[in-house]
Amino acid sequence: MKYNAVALTQLIEQFASLPGIGMKTAQRLAYHVLSMTNEQAKAFSDAVLKAHETIKNCRICQNFTDEETCPICGDTGRDRSIICVVESPKDVDAFERTREYNGLYHVLHGLISPMDGIGPEQLYVKELLTRVAGDEVKEVVMATNPTVEGEATAVYLARLLKPLGVKVSRLAYGIPVGADLEYADEVTLFKALENRNEI
């Protein structure tokens, strides 16, 4: 694409650097930006800057917020005795969508992954321990992803938390609701069988 203008090439490259966006999609998005009105392009550009400038981590749970304390931590109607530990703010959204969980969260902003050189000190582990030690916390739910890194992080944190005298639990493994048994993998099916409940 040597015939493309520099500014266009740069915009395409910027879009292509986003996760899950390939060259073709980046090109389509860049062309869409060019077809915007001046106000729309300004609004888009500003939204990027403003979000990046104003969004910080909540002082307590480390979730993204534009205030000192996020609305969840500041909500007096929520159960402060239970903390759900997640990898990223996306996971908080996922739990909030269930509309069933009424406790607090703690966002690690990553998982322990020696392969990528990420140890506990790069995550918000210390902050979690301080919360659990000082607060009225009774239970900590490990809600990291069911991957090798998610498991390792959950086990690591459980070992640190148990001496503090709280109950540490882990999300249940099993078959997803609406799934087809035929396509379930062996490990999941075994876990579902192992953790079967009486009806």
Add this chain to the structure above:
Amino acid sequence: MKYNAVALTQLIEQFASLPGIGMKTAQRLAYHVLSMTNEQAKAFSDAVLKAHETIKNCRICQNFTDEETCPICGDTGRDRSIICVVESPKDVDAFERTREYNGLYHVLHGLISPMDGIGPEQLYVKELLTRVAGDEVKEVVMATNPTVEGEATAVYLARLLKPLGVKVSRLAYGIPVGADLEYADEVTLFKALENRNEI
């Protein structure tokens, strides 16, 4: 997602307004922006603004460029007797990737589509007629998409161009290279049979 900060919600909405980007992807992209360094976020925001400000249509072929005349129209090594008429700048890139076409282009920036209220006056048709009338043009290739709108636009333009004494041609229909005949639709297969070539 009522617990999200305003600036974050706005950024997600901005991403979601881009073509082909759903809410989930928009969320993922927004979170990625938050994880950028200040410099990266600034570069991304600037690329949007700069592209929108500096990119304009080429005076001659209406392709995107940051100069008065685009590098293709300014290239003296290209065959100025043939013009390939396309719907959008994306199509110019597609032809350039073939590395076989050495003529010029004309970008319509749309197709005639009465359903969407787009007539010839909204497209760069007048500019094409001026080029064909005044230039050393011998042939105009209609390279609009093989859709109803693309066909209608090609036929409409051909009717305007023929009186100017130029040859007007259309891209060949046929089976795509590497395709499986079994999966070819009837119309394409019929066109491929109809336009068969002696070997």
